[in-house]
Amino acid sequence: MTWRLLGPSDASRGRPSGPDCWGAPPTINIAPALPQITIVPSAVQSETRGHRRSIRSALLRLAAPLVAIAAVNACGGGDGRTILTVYSPHGKEILEYYETGFEAANPDVDVQWVDMGSQEVLERLRAEKVNPQADVWFGAPADLFERAAAESLLTAYRPTWADAVAAESHDPSNLWFGTYLTPEVIGYNTELVTAADAPKDWDDVLDPRWKGKVIIRDPIASGSMRAIFGAQMVRSMRETGSSQAGYDWLRRLDANTKEYTYNPTILYTKLARGEGLVTLYNMPDIALLEQRRGMQIGYVIPESGTPLLVDAIAIVNRPTSGDSAATARAEIARRYYEFVTTPRALYTAADSFLRIPARTDLVPDSLPQWIREANERITPMPLDRALLADSLDAWMTYWDRNIRNQGGKGEGR
Numbered sequence: 001m002t003w004r005l006l007g008p009s010d011a012s013r014g015r016p017s018g019p020d021c022w023g024a025p026p027t028i029n030i031a032p033a034l035p036q037i038t039i040v041p042s043a044v045q046s047e048t049r050g051h052r053r054s055i056r057s058a059l060l061r062l063a064a065p066l067v068a069i070a071a072v073n074a075c076g077g078g079d080g081r082t083i084l085t086v087y088s089p090h091g092k093e094i095l096e097y098y099e100t101g102f103e104a105a106n107p108d109v110d111v112q113w114v115d116m117g118s119q120e121v122l123e124r125l126r127a128e129k130v131n132p133q134a135d136v137w138f139g140a141p142a143d144l145f146e147r148a149a150a151e152s153l154l155t156a157y158r159p160t161w162a163d164a165v166a167a168e169s170h171d172p173s174n175l176w177f178g179t180y181l182t183p184e185v186i187g188y189n190t191e192l193v194t195a196a197d198a199p200k201d202w203d204d205v206l207d208p209r210w211k212g213k214v215i216i217r218d219p220i221a222s223g224s225m226r227a228i229f230g231a232q233m234v235r236s237m238r239e240t241g242s243s244q245a246g247y248d249w250l251r252r253l254d255a256n257t258k259e260y261t262y263n264p265t266i267l268y269t270k271l272a273r274g275e276g277l278v279t280l281y282n283m284p285d286i287a288l289l290e291q292r293r294g295m296q297i298g299y300v301i302p303e304s305g306t307p308l309l310v311d312a313i314a315i316v317n318r319p320t321s322g323d324s325a326a327t328a329r330a331e332i333a334r335r336y337y338e339f340v341t342t343p344r345a346l347y348t349a350a351d352s353f354l355r356i357p358a359r360t361d362l363v364p365d366s367l368p369q370w371i372r373e374a375n376e377r378i379t380p381m382p383l384d385r386a387l388l389a390d391s392l393d394a395w396m397t398y399w400d401r402n403i404r405n406q407g408g409k410g411e412g413r
Contacts, residue, residue, distance in 0.1 A: 081110040082325075084332050087121045087316075088113055088138040089223065091264075091285075094353045095138075098340050105339070109332055117263075118144055118223025125153045125316065132318045135333040138179075138340065141223045142169070142310040143230075143388050145176035150389075154314045157334055159341060164361040169310045176314040178358035179341055180284070180349065183378050184228050184307045187279040187286045189271055191296040198278070201303045202232065205278060206252040214253070215276025217267050218260040220400060223309075224282040229399065230392045231307040231381050238382065243395070250399055255408025271297055282309075284354045287370065291354065301374065305381035310358060313337060 084102075088095055092115060099111040116124070118140035125134065125148060137148070148154050149171055158174040169178030186205060188198045199205045205214060219225035229250060236246030258276055261267040264285065270276055272295045289295040315333050320326040339345065343362055349355040350367050356374070357367070364372060 079110070081108055082329060082332060083110045083112055084136070084329070084336055085134045086111060086113040086136045086138050086336070087124060087134045088115060089118045089121065090139045091115060094349065094355075097348070097352070098336075098345070101345075102336055102339050106332070106335065111336070113138075117221035119221050119226060122148055122153075126151065129153060132316050134316045135318065135329060136336055137314045137316055139311055139313070141182070141227050142176065142178065142312050143227075143385055143392065144223060145171070145312045145314055146385065146389050148314070149173070149175040153317055155317045155330075157315050157337060159338060161341065161359060161361070164359045166358075166360065169358050170312075176312040177341075178310040179313050179346075179355075180311040181356040181358050182224070182309040182311045183283045183301065183356075183374065184224055184231070184280065184309070185283045185286060185299040185301055187271065187281055187297055187299045189274055189277050189296055190290075190298040192274050193277050195298070198298070198300050200300055203249075203304075205280065206249070206256060208256075210256045210278055212256070212258050213277040214256045214279065215259050215261060215267060215270055216257060216280050217264060218262055220396060221262075224285075225280065226392060226396060227307045227309050228280050230388050230395065231383060233391070233395050234384050234387060235381075237387065238384075246395070247398070247403065250403050251406070251408045254403050254406060260404070268295065268297070283374065284356065287354045291370075301377050303379075305379040307383060308378060308380040311355075313341065 086095070095113045095115060099113060102111055103109060114134075121137055121140055122144050125132070125137065128134070129151070137145070137154070145154070154175040156174040159177055162170065162174070162177065165178050170176065186199050186202070199207070199210070217225050219229050232249045233243060233246035236243055236249065239245065259270070261270065264281075267279060267281070268289055271279055272289075283299055283301070286297055286299045289297045290299070315330070315337060318326060318330065320330050341359075343359070346355075346357040346359060346362060347366060350357060350371060354368075354370075356371050
């Protein structure tokens, strides 16, 4: 069972079925007419990914995470199954698919997932540290997992495939392991901007021709946007020894930015409508819009290089000593961890959800052509993970207070 606000499609939503626990990958469609979205300035927003964001946002930002999870648990577990709670930014389609497969293979388990932004997962785990509610954290850039590990929010687990990921794609103490590789790219509305005219590199987005035409996800809650902003700050430090050039870059981007949207659904909808022409976001999500949902949104892999994020998974640190039920739940968490990272699961993630697997033991020719082509074109941007871990929160706080919505006139530093 999953925590969700029921919408018109929920009553008839199908689950994959077949001779084994997986069933067929889902067909992802989008209605021809995009919904009207009303954006409110408060923390509670409407029209959310998976129809759950408004409830989740209100609970999180009103600092009541325990009330939220109590509400989740009140809605499930009455059938005697053990509840497994998963926090993830991966979105409804992939989370429902794994929920269905895992529950079919483990009929005594009720998977409940909560879909939220990567940074919001970390904030939630911090808030719940004295009374953890989640079992598995599935998805976010590795730097967030590193911070969680440093704060003792994660439990060590070495998966059966541990030797199949690069050294930089896992924690040396086995507190997290990489599942996907996520390049950040420049997206654009292909109906209103030609491929020839689209920005080809990060600095091109700062050109005055795009003033008032850039629309991006709010960076405070988004792991992808924080990675892009952080990469520009690291570039500044590497090239000049100072953060000033990075802040100047963010000011110029702010001058061109029409809106920072609260969640991905609003971003995609506004970009498809032409309310913005250019965005910055991760390649798998934009490719999914283009290839699976038929939206007129394409992407450009920046010529100078792009942050290539390691997207990870971890088991949340929950006390089990002397508690047989907690021990059993921890074992279920490890089974789920393994389930969503098998070769079959990763091939499905690549084919149906356009994710790039981090495991190096998969057969390259078995991966989709677009992944093989992308791997040839991507130049990883040099990132100092230690510097990001130490400074990113401070950089983002400064941006939020002094640069956001200042039209490029934010306070200098």
